[in-house]
Every structure is written in structure tokens, then in C-alpha cells.
Amino acid sequence: MIRRFGRAAGAIGLALALLATTALPAAAGLGGQSRDITLDGRNDLFARRASDNVMLVYPHSGVFNGQQTFTSPGVVVGHGAGIADFYALARITGGPGPDQVARWHQSGGGELKVYPHSGKLNGTSTWLAPVTLGFGANINNFTLFHDVNNDGWDDQIAREAATGDLYVYYHSGVFNGTATFGARQLLGTGWGPVSWLAMADLTGDGVSDLIAADPTVDQGRLTLYPGDNGISARSGAAQRPAPRFDRVRAGQARAAAGWGPVTVGTGWTMMDTITLTDVNLDGWPDLVGKVTSNGELLVYPHSKGVSGMTTFGSPQLIGTGWQPFDIIT
Ligand SMILES: [Ca+2]
Ligand SMILES: [Ca+2]
Ligand SMILES: [Ca+2]
Numbered sequence: 001m002i003r004r005f006g007r008a009a010g011a012i013g014l015a016l017a018l019l020a021t022t023a024l025p026a027a028a029g030l031g032g033q034s035r036d037i038t039l040d041g042r043n044d045l046f047a048r049r050a051s052d053n054v055m056l057v058y059p060h061s062g063v064f065n066g067q068q069t070f071t072s073p074g075v076v077v078g079h080g081a082g083i084a085d086f087y088a089l090a091r092i093t094g095g096p097g098p099d100q101v102a103r104w105h106q107s108g109g110g111e112l113k114v115y116p117h118s119g120k121l122n123g124t125s126t127w128l129a130p131v132t133l134g135f136g137a138n139i140n141n142f143t144l145f146h147d148v149n150n151d152g153w154d155d156q157i158a159r160e161a162a163t164g165d166l167y168v169y170y171h172s173g174v175f176n177g178t179a180t181f182g183a184r185q186l187l188g189t190g191w192g193p194v195s196w197l198a199m200a201d202l203t204g205d206g207v208s209d210l211i212a213a214d215p216t217v218d219q220g221r222l223t224l225y226p227g228d229n230g231i232s233a234r235s236g237a238a239q240r241p242a243p244r245f246d247r248v249r250a251g252q253a254r255a256a257a258g259w260g261p262v263t264v265g266t267g268w269t270m271m272d273t274i275t276l277t278d279v280n281l282d283g284w285p286d287l288v289g290k291v292t293s294n295g296e297l298l299v300y301p302h303s304k305g306v307s308g309m310t311t312f313g314s315p316q317l318i319g320t321g322w323q324p325f326d327i328i329t
Contacts, residue, residue: 046087046100056074084103090154095117113132142158148232
């Protein structure tokens with residue numbers, strides 16, 4: 001099964017989302033992977049406005065057309081968003097649409113909660129009352145959700161703050177409170193220095209890849225780390241040996257075999273928020289970044305192939321005035 005974003009993927013649980021939290025190096029990349037909140041087959045934008053802690057949804061208009069691509073003004077879907085330091089959208093409950101996940105960082109050592117999707121975009125009733133997924137999530141300083149093993153359920157990927165190790169918590173296939181996700185398994189090491197990372201099929205082979213921003217080189221080097229077949233096999237989590245994404249060692253081994261990491265961008269420290277979403281509706285995940293200095297939202301469309309620095313095309317303006325937002329996904 002080819003897993004891509006947008007229409008091709010439909011309502012299956014693609015995606016993820018994430019955001020950076022505390023203790024991230026340099027400009028923290030907030031965001032992750034956008035989801036279809038309105039259930040029309042097109043990924044929309046979810047954002048937190050930090051200035052007044054309001055959450056908004058900006059539906060995709062159906063046409064890729066500059067600043068008219070996403071419908072503005074956004075729909076207010078929540079207040080008091082300062083209760084959490086992390087928001088994401090993911091398929092966790094098995095409901096009609098992407099659920100909202102939040103980390104209440106001041107309770108339970110980081111209480112992860114899921115707000116089930118109600119079935120439609122409906123203001124502050126879009127998502128239902130929360131259910132707790134777990135505690136102690138503050139040990140991680142980067143979290144995202146993505147269906148790593150292609151079983152239709154989004155898995156939790158998290159970077160442990162103390163070690164820089166990347167772990168995956170596979171979804172059990174049953175929405176069941178704190179038993180929803182299994183014990184963590186090591187996915188890779190060496191991810192401490194990156195300011196943003198996300199997972200998606202960026203090479204078009206149906207296998208989940210990883211993309212990350214390293215603020216210590218090239219003023220923010222963006223690197224694509226191709227995944228191998230084992231990562232997305234549906235054969236059961238126990239049969240997938242880890243780690244699959246050792247940043248240095250596995251990268252070198254793969255490079256020797258001809259499918260190693262690929263530099264796909266530089267200068268990304270200019271962005272304080274990055275997310276992946278199919279903005280131009282061609283089924284390929286595009287890069288969206290918010291420029292820290294001027295609040296512009298830019299999209300870099302995927303070229304439908306992997307070709308180094310031209311993997312993602314020239315930026316196009318899709319929004320202005322996004323300065324007050326610290327989470328966009
Ligand atoms: Ca939509
Ligand atoms: Ca999964
Ligand atoms: Ca696209």
C-alpha cells in the first residue's frame with residue numbers, strides 16, 4: 001500500500017503532528033504533520049495562538065492558491081490552550097476523524113490526553129472530552145504521531161530528552177486508555193541535536209521515512225533519512241528489530257549501500273515552526289514553515305521525487321501574520 005497524504009490516504013490514519021517542547025536546541029521546530037479535520041479529504045491546519053491561548057482550525061479551501069489556500073479567518077476550536085505544551089492530531093480512538101492529543105505538562109509528570117474527534121468541524125465541540133493515555137511524558141522533549149507500521153493506527157514517536165534516543169510506542173490496535181500504546185521500542189540514536197523531525201513517506205515507496213532539521217550546520221540543514229522495508233511491515237511490532245534510524249551509524253551504512261541520508265534543504269533555522277502537509281493536493285507531503293522574523297507561512301511543494309536540494313520546490317506564500325502562533329500542524 002502506498003501511503004501518502006491527502007486524498008490518496010483518505011481518512012486512514014496518516015500522519016502525525018508534533019511540536020517541540022522545552023530544552024530543544026536552537027529554534028525549536030513546532031508542528032508535524034497536518035490532518036483532515038473537516039473530513040473532506042484535504043489536510044487542514046490546526047494552530048495554537050500563544051498570545052491568547054486559543055486553538056484554531058484553518059480548513060483547506062480545495063484549491064492551491066496562495067493566501068487563499070486555507071480559509072481565513074480560522075474557526076476557533078478551543079480556549080485555555082496554555083494547559084498543554086504539546087498538541088498533535090492523530091488517529092488514536094478509531095473515531096471518524098483525527099483526534100487531538102495534548103500533553104498537560106504540569107500534571108502527572110506530563111499527562112498525555114486524547115480528545116476524540118466528534119465527526120465534524122463544530123467550533124469548540126469539534127473534539128470531545130479527553131481520555132488519559134499515559135503519564136510521565138515529560139521525559140520526552142519531542143513527540144510526534146505517525147503510523148509507522150501501516151496498520152491504520154498512529155504510533156507515538158518520541159525523543160528522550162536525557163539521551164537523544166528516539167523511541168516508538170506502537171498503537172495496540174485498541175483504544176483503551178493508558179493501555180492504548182505499548183511499551184516503547186528503540187527506533188534510533190543520536191537525535192539530540194536536531195530541532196525538528198517528522199516521519200512520512202517522502203520517497204514514494206510506501207515506507208516511512210524520517211526528515212529532520214539540524215541547526216548546527218548550514219544554518220539549519222534539512223536531511224531526509226530513507227526508511228527501510230522493516231519499519232513499515234505490518235508483521236507485528238515484535239518482529240521489527242530496532243533501531244532503524246540511528247542517525248550516524250545506520251546513515252553511513254545506508255549511504256554505502258546507495259540509499260543513505262539526503263540533504264534536502266539549508267537555512268531552516270529561519271523557521272520557528274515546520275510541518276508536513278499536502279498543500280497542493282498532489283498526494284505528496286509538502287513542507288510548510290513559518291518564518292520567525294516576519295510571520296509568513298511558506299510552502300515548499302514536494303517535487304514527487306528525491307533529488308537533493310530540489311526535492312522540495314521554491315517557496316510560495318500561503319499566509320501572513322502568523323507571528324502569534326507557536327504551534328501549527
Ligand atoms: Ca479538510
Ligand atoms: Ca501503527
Ligand atoms: Ca503536495
